[in-house]
Amino acid sequence: MAARSTRKHSLGKPALPSSLRRRRGQDVTILDIAKCLDISHTTVSRAIAGHEHISEETKRRVKQAVKQMGYVPNASARTMRGQRSSVVGLIIPDVQNDFYATVAKIVADNLAAHAMQLMLSVTEDDPDRELRELRALLEARPAGVIIVPTASPKPQMIAMLRDLKSVQLVRTHAKITKNAVLIDDRAGTYAAARHLLACGHRRIAYIGGTTELSTGRERLAGFQAALADAKITSSNIALGPPRPDFARTSISMTMAMAPSSRPTALVLGSAELTLGALQGLRAANIDWPRDISLVGYHDPAWFELVGSGITTVRLPVQDVAQTATRVLLSELNSERANGGHAKEHTTIRLSPSLMLRGSTAALTEEQAGPMGRMAQST
Amino acid sequence: MAARSTRKHSLGKPALPSSLRRRRGQDVTILDIAKCLDISHTTVSRAIAGHEHISEETKRRVKQAVKQMGYVPNASARTMRGQRSSVVGLIIPDVQNDFYATVAKIVADNLAAHAMQLMLSVTEDDPDRELRELRALLEARPAGVIIVPTASPKPQMIAMLRDLKSVQLVRTHAKITKNAVLIDDRAGTYAAARHLLACGHRRIAYIGGTTELSTGRERLAGFQAALADAKITSSNIALGPPRPDFARTSISMTMAMAPSSRPTALVLGSAELTLGALQGLRAANIDWPRDISLVGYHDPAWFELVGSGITTVRLPVQDVAQTATRVLLSELNSERANGGHAKEHTTIRLSPSLMLRGSTAALTEEQAGPMGRMAQST
């Protein structure tokens, strides 16, 4: 019944007897192509892979059939044979955060350029979810993972990461000894505080992420170092989850202080906290830089639109993402190259820069308060 | 040397002779577990799947072994047997866009809740890239796809989509007859323009996306309808790619017009265009709502921080994303249910709402100009 497929046309059979086209309701496989071209599936496989010892003629015919029949390689089957798939996992706390969104974009671009796929996992900074996401990801046998670890990763999750090529992004966790591409966060907040000090501010507050986060520690340290260098001992510091709400709350508490002790300047230790702080200030009807100078963290496009622009610590987002991908990909290749596991862990640290805009200003007499006239040492 | 791990505990052999643990350098498989427990791998598979006719005792032992040996199911193998993987592709123009970032977040959450994986593809609104991304995605044999199509999808890409469960998001393309979850864009810009008219504005400009995009058409139509309803025939309309730069350019051109004919109000037809417009206005030193009233599109958190807040068309982002995922997942299930292909294409349209803030104000005499005193019909 089923018409045997024809042959002889210069290149195989442009007409595909529909009966042959697919075996069941399935996709086209190299076997289908082989049958159709009356050659072995091995040849088809090799032709597609652009193997050496295949006649040009055969290659041509195969390629044509591939197009005509709409053949799409089956990644699963391919992965079964080899070890790992061409998937790279990206595990981040939050895609809505402009910083990570940018990271996702860059990583996606780079992977696409290498014919790899991006599997996205969002942890919401929840260690449990982080664990679940990684476990789920592992089922795909990814070639590698780019991860921004939560504050306290589950030991189980750390263990799983050990058998996997991975790069830590932005944050490091001590227990995870792996490649890492970081930002010199210390330098960031140091510069921020330094700038405010240079503006004459002395009562400078800091709102930052928990010290459970490596970024939280670094940024806090940078801030404190700047103040210490200026011989300022006391400061108003609030640490908590890097979410807008925390900053909002902190702001309302801080601003409830007596004017004479209330900070005249503010350093933010994360992008989300900056957003929250701005919301809080606005809600409290506190104007910047008139009432308070502030330096944000990270530099989304809209920072230049708020007020007369937000002075901020600009992060090398693109660089970080690009570098992370590069490190991961090169490790994947090195694997193939020297067969063994070249266990050299790369740690790269990129520098932020201070972007001066209109949210910071010189300390005014009014801000300084009646007894606030202090020496203005550099 | 290596201390033999202990044994004898109530169940079987918890001790795993390392020689048995993995066959080569591979991952643990159900076969390893089977060997270890001295049962058949079939039983292991069934135990893991929570199959019916397996003794509780066996299930318990298997589960324990799974944990101890760190077994992780191989999605590829699973996919090989069945038809499709548990991956869902999300194809969007841009993750950095707050709107799509939010979509990605919601979709990721929903999928995670259903033990599915999110594969992210970014097209940058480039049809060629869209095609490549879909092709690459197809290799993973995804269970389905959620896609925001580009303006002019390649026929080839449309063809591939036909054999795939999919949901169109926000934008529809005529040639893609599939499920779609959309926003009533027409209502959005209609309300925006209506509001400005109510404020007394008559010279209202519109900057929107190309009419090649369904969203572009709808939004333009809504704007025009509002003006037509107010018997206003002429208007300043600029259509182009929905990118900040386009809006920036348009702004500088529009604002170069003679003051008497220059628009006193502006409706934006996309989130990115709104960003660009704000940048353009600021660069041109045009203040809002003093010099011009404007209504944005979409409502990222920062809109309320700019000036006295941006009046904007608030989109039901979460709803749209949630619904799209729900539609897709339910179709996946219905597949399983009624075996056949229930070819009922769902189209859902959700409504935006106008969020009034400080970027719009009543038309002033100054804006209206010397001869600008016109009837103020509702």
Place this chain on the structure above:
DNA sequence: TTGTACGCGTTATCAC
């Protein structure tokens, strides 16, 4: 230059 045979890890089917 091309073809044959096997295995990757799972699950469905059938047998006991």
Place this chain on the structure above:
DNA sequence: GTGATAACGCGTACAA
């Protein structure tokens, strides 16, 4: 309640 076996699509060692 459990086990043996086949099959999914692909790539490669081995053979011709």
